[in-house]
Amino acid sequence: MLRRTICNRDCPDACGIVATVEDGRVVRLQGDREHPVTGGFLCYRTNQFLRTQYSKQRLTAPLLRKNGRLSEVSWSEALDYAAERLLAIRAESGPAAIFHYRSGGTLGLLVAQASELFFEKFGPVTVKRGDICSGAGEAAQELDFGVSDSSDLFDLENARHILLWGKNVCTSSPHTIVVLKRSKAACVLIDPLHHQSAALCERHVQLKPGADFALAMGIAAVLFERDWVDSAAASYCDHLDGFRALAQTRSVEAWCEEADVTVESAVDLARRLHEGPTTILIGWGMARRLHGAAIVRAVDALAAVSGNLGVPGGGASYYFRRRRAFRKLAEGLSARTICEPLFGPEVLRAQDPPIRAVWITAANPVAMLPDSRAVARALETRELVIVVDSWLSDTAERAHLVLPTTTLLEADDLLGAYGHHHLGQAQPVVAPPEGVKSDLGILQELALRVGLGDTMAGSTRAWKERLLGDGLSLDDMPMRNPLAPQVLFEGRRFPTPTGRVNLIHEPPAAPVEDPSYPLQLLSVSTPRSQSSQWAKEPPKPTSVTVHPDAARGIAHGALAVLESPLGSLTVRVEHDDKQRRDVAIVPKGGHLRDASCANVLVHARITDLGEGGALYDERVRLRPLV
Ligand code: SF4
Numbered sequence: 001m002l003r004r005t006i007c008n009r010d011c012p013d014a015c016g017i018v019a020t021v022e023d024g025r026v027v028r029l030q031g032d033r034e035h036p037v038t039g040g041f042l043c044y045r046t047n048q049f050l051r052t053q054y055s056k057q058r059l060t061a062p063l064l065r066k067n068g069r070l071s072e073v074s075w076s077e078a079l080d081y082a083a084e085r086l087l088a089i090r091a092e093s094g095p096a097a098i099f100h101y102r103s104g105g106t107l108g109l110l111v112a113q114a115s116e117l118f119f120e121k122f123g124p125v126t127v128k129r130g131d132i133c134s135g136a137g138e139a140a141q142e143l144d145f146g147v148s149d150s151s152d153l154f155d156l157e158n159a160r161h162i163l164l165w166g167k168n169v170c171t172s173s174p175h176t177i178v179v180l181k182r183s184k185a186a187c188v189l190i191d192p193l194h195h196q197s198a199a200l201c202e203r204h205v206q207l208k209p210g211a212d213f214a215l216a217m218g219i220a221a222v223l224f225e226r227d228w229v230d231s232a233a234a235s236y237c238d239h240l241d242g243f244r245a246l247a248q249t250r251s252v253e254a255w256c257e258e259a260d261v262t263v264e265s266a267v268d269l270a271r272r273l274h275e276g277p278t279t280i281l282i283g284w285g286m287a288r289r290l291h292g293a294a295i296v297r298a299v300d301a302l303a304a305v306s307g308n309l310g311v312p313g314g315g316a317s318y319y320f321r322r323r324r325a326f327r328k329l330a331e332g333l334s335a336r337t338i339c340e341p342l343f344g345p346e347v348l349r350a351q352d353p354p355i356r357a358v359w360i361t362a363a364n365p366v367a368m369l370p371d372s373r374a375v376a377r378a379l380e381t382r383e384l385v386i387v388v389d390s391w392l393s394d395t396a397e398r399a400h401l402v403l404p405t406t407t408l409l410e411a412d413d414l415l416g417a418y419g420h421h422h423l424g425q426a427q428p429v430v431a432p433p434e435g436v437k438s439d440l441g442i443l444q445e446l447a448l449r450v451g452l453g454d455t456m457a458g459s460t461r462a463w464k465e466r467l468l469g470d471g472l473s474l475d476d477m478p479m480r481n482p483l484a485p486q487v488l489f490e491g492r493r494f495p496t497p498t499g500r501v502n503l504i505h506e507p508p509a510a511p512v513e514d515p516s517y518p519l520q521l522l523s524v525s526t527p528r529s530q531s532s533q534w535a536k537e538p539p540k541p542t543s544v545t546v547h548p549d550a551a552r553g554i555a556h557g558a559l560a561v562l563e564s565p566l567g568s569l570t571v572r573v574e575h576d577d578k579q580r581r582d583v584a585i586v587p588k589g590g591h592l593r594d595a596s597c598a599n600v601l602v603h604a605r606i607t608d609l610g611e612g613g614a615l616y617d618e619r620v621r622l623r624p625l626v
Pocket of ligand 1: 007008009011012013014015042043044045046174175530
């Protein structure tokens with residue numbers, strides 16, 4: 001029997017999945033040929049998912065900490081315990097003492113809205129603010145354009161040039177590759193790293209890590225110097241003179257020297273923008289820096305002044321507004337907020353009242369947030385930590401109570417995508433194992449114990465229907481978001497206060513580099529993992545990939561110590577002569593328990609806008625293991 005669902009992972013593609021089910025067990029997963037974007041194939045991670053779905057490590061009963069150990073208990077004991085402790089803490093210290101932390105372990109809107117509604121009505125409690133992942137870039141585009149959104153994915157077919165700026169579509173958005181190939185556009189990769197996406201491109205500009213702002217200014221200086229700026233730009237851009245002055249504070253040569261690229265590269269990129277239509281696909285990594293929003297703003301400005309906004313085939317695409325067509329059930333109330341990238345230090349520091357309890361939905365903050373050891377310490381020192389997950393993650397290991405939930409093959413939810421404009425409905429292709437409940441089911445049973453039964457009542461289908469905005473129907477899913485534009489900003493109208501693009505015109509603070517840490521740590525996604533969820537076990541110890549000249553004599557395959565001012569990791573060194581000599585590449589999503597988590601090296605710091613995580617501004621060095 002074939003059953004269809006939508007992938008709920010934190011990935012731009014939100015693929016249609018076709019599962020072959022025999023005797024109540026999934027035996028095969030394929031991409032849905034009928035899904036307009038998926039086109040019949042899945043990524044390696046989801047192709048391998050059945051080994052995870054049926055792994056012996058899957059949690060199938062609640063775990064309650066007794067005498068220091070997590071032990072299986074019944075659901076009624078687990079939920080009675082949760083209700084009693086949450087009610088007691090709320091009564092003694094007020095709802096602000098309870099922190100509900102939710103992240104992107106599933107992108108399901110029902111899980112998001114149901115958990116937010118529960119904790120809003122129970123409190124409102126403390127919730128997170130900022131966004132570890134896309135916060136800086138979204139905030140930058142909202143400031144520049146009034147909104148962070150994209151033209152239709154298939155509008156790339158109208159592009160003459162496509163710039164993959166810090167974007168590895170092969171790993172992070174594999175279904176975009178099909179569109180790139182169909183578009184016949186000339187692609188250029190702009191990225192400090194060499195990766196598979198270089199093979200899709202006719203050139204690779206391998207700039208210095210973090211020097212994207214300098215390169216953007218060099219390109220802008222060329223545009224102004226050669227009179228390649230759109231002649232109508234002044235009619236739809238504010239601060240055009242200020243942007244020109246910023247670009248011309250230095251010569252093209254000086255900007256290119258800072259970015260460690262040739263002047264010819266900057267001229268070539270400027271020419272491609274001038275020829276247009278050109279779309280810049282903006283990767284999320286380059287915004288995860290102390291001045292990450294300024295980088296995205298500089299790239300936005302290039303697209304604007306070169307006339308590539310509001311035209312078919314043009315754009316500065318960072319995000320697709322995946323939630324826009326759905327309704328919100330929670331009002332967004334909170335007792336106070338904890339900045340997501342500063343989870344560890346802020347939870348440890350919080351007073352009046354201190355955070356006494358943390359409820360974690362769809363997240364593994366110990367592995368995914370910077371300064372993992374501080375996050376772990378923050379959780380280990382709380383009175384009550386409740387984690388809803390399918391596996392015993394680094395975070396769940398520190399919980400007092402772990403509540404087993406459904407996987408992506410059992411999810412019943414609604415999904416938008418942040419890599420295209422199609423919406424979909426996740427439907428269970430198999431029932432969860434006995435002893436596993438959905439997030440909604442868990443919250444509904446807890447609600448009955450804390451006086452919120454009516455608030456949380458209703459079938460899953462009824463909840464989904466409550467979330468549907470105008471023009472949406474469950475029966476029509478997957479469907480294109482009826483509110484999404486084919487061509488964003490058509491007519492050059494921007495939802496900013498002035499109706500015009502707000503061009504960046506102030507320089508960001510210059511980064512400070514400590515020469516005793518000569519390598520830029522870049523912990524990046526891999527085809528094998530979806531953050532800390534690995535298709536196969538992560539390597540132990542983790543690897544670090546460096547140029548042979550940056551290995552300080554440490555042989556390929558040898559163990560070494562990778563250290564930052566914050567921490568250190570034992571790593572296996574891999575040489576790659578296609579990489580720059582100033583980068584150290586570690587796979588994202590390694591586990592703390594395996595000593596493979598790159599976030600032990602990364603300080604908890606935030607970006608210049610949007611309270612994103614400045615994850616890629618950490619300098620490291622290698623030394624031999626003695
Ligand atoms: S992880 Fe991404 S690419 Fe892979 S199946 Fe899910 S949505 Fe598709």
